[in-house]
């Protein structure tokens with residue numbers, strides 16, 4: 001009998017679409033069935049040292065100034081090396097090669113994303129491929145919001161928040177363009193691409209769909225039949241997809257209710273019913289969605305989740321100041337010191353917060369230092385002194401916005417240490433003096449992202465000039481520096497950045513002017529939940545509520561949108577008070 005032919009299968013999709021998870025699980029299964037599978041990016045790590053090094057180059061956020069062509073050639077170089085060093089040599093009869101991204105990613109990034117000419121791009125790609133194209137491309141399709149929620153969960157659980165790469169600085173709109181590009185390619189190459197809807201499927205359902213197609217390819221290439229893993233019953237899954245979800249049904253009823261107050265009250269009930277239903281099987285999502293709520297009802301859900309999802313529960317205490325929330329912190333203090341300390345950020349005067357920071361200074365010195373950001377109380381200075389040796393960079397960051405002599409004395413002590421420069425720059429956030437600008441100018445070539453972050457809240461002409469100059473390479477950072485500015489220049493920048501960075505909306509959070517409404521209306525089809533969150537939960541006007549209901553009507557299954565509605569409804573029941581302003585630099589508005 002003739003030997004089975006070699007097979008090359010590539011997994012494509014935006015970041016967080018499931019490529020790593022799905023390709024590795026399938027590779028493991030095929031191996032367990034006796035098929036030699038070589039994964040070119042096993043567990044997300046390239047098998048070539050050169051490709052790994054090139055990836056580091058393309059990810060490094062300090063290379064913000066990288067040109068579109070350079071970026072393209074680096075992506076191609078990365079894959080060209082993988083082809084020569086790993087993929088081609090392994091492509092032998094009877095062997096299967098998996099890759100997690102191939103030249104198609106360079107194509108979508110550089111043509112669909114950056115706008116380079118398709119013909120030229122194709123020409124370079126075919127040179128790099130040297131005729132080697134996959135037998136099958138598994139395109140994992142998810143909307144950018146889903147991928148962001150999943151990545152966020154993963155990062156919180158793995159204590160990896162705060163990592164950021166150059167690509168991420170473009171904003172979520174860029175990912176949407178890339179996704180469109182992939183869908184176009186799938187359409188162009190129907191015969192060799194399979195589109196897996198991995199947003200509205202479980203991992204097992206997606207795996208089963210991929211397996212079905214892959215086993216077909218294996219058969220055609222002469223491999224013996226392999227055992228069906230029976231990961232999921234796809235017929236059931238399809239049927240399930242066709243029926244309205246319980247949330248959709250509840251939303252329809254809700255929107256039929258006439259009286260405004262009743263509708264608001266009922267929306268709180270629906271939201272928490274949804275969350276409770278998630279507790280048994282999808283505890284991580286439940287824990288993520290209750291973040292920031294500080295009411296009894298939610299504390300009860302936290303109680304149920306605390307053992308299973310301690311990291312997410314601790315992380316979600318940010319912005320909570322009640323006694324029960326402090327009790328949760330006290331219970332989680334030893335298990336999740338990082339998030340407990342971080343959740344104390346902004347609580348400069350709360351006596352229990354002060355005591356906890358002192359108590360945690362030894363176990364989580366870095367996070368305790370970070371939680372002192374902008375804090376000028378005496379107790380904060382005592383703590384900084386205590387932490388200075390153990391967490392020097394974080395102490396530096398905690399000086400953000402503080403323009404006093406003691407703060408400058410600390411900055412100057414570390415100004416000549418290379419590893420301290422990003423922290424030094426972040427500490428300049430909000431400071432518009434010549435002294436701060438001298439440092440910005442000195443470091444802007446090497447440390448551009450951090451220099452740009454430090455423009456946060458500045459109003460001088462030079463700060464506006466810099467924002468304009470660097471908008472194109474880092475729209476997300478630039479709009480984050482706008483604070484809630486109503487300066488005409490701020491509106492101009494928001495307008496220019498708005499198709500890429502949903503943070504343009506965050507930066508208008510709570511603003512009720514005509515311009516802010518225009519912005520929301522122009523983006524409501526694209527990012528409905530961010531538009532709603534940008535109203536601010538405290539906005540109880542009729543216009544704001546009508547906008548919330550309209551968005552819900554159009555997006556009855558968007559639970560994140562629903563969360564913002566529930567937040568506003570909870571706020572409607574409380575006495576009017578000061579709006580809690582989320583710290584935009586620290587977190588994204590949705591969680």
Ligand code: ADP
Pocket residue numbers: 013014015016017018019020021022150151154198199201202203204206
């Ligand atoms: P990529 O490699 O494309 O960046 P990953 O495989 O790392 O994506 O997946 C991102 C996150 O999404 C992981 O935490 C993974 O467990 C989760 N994930 C992937 N597919 C699904 C799915 N169908 N349902 C729920 N979570 C998923």
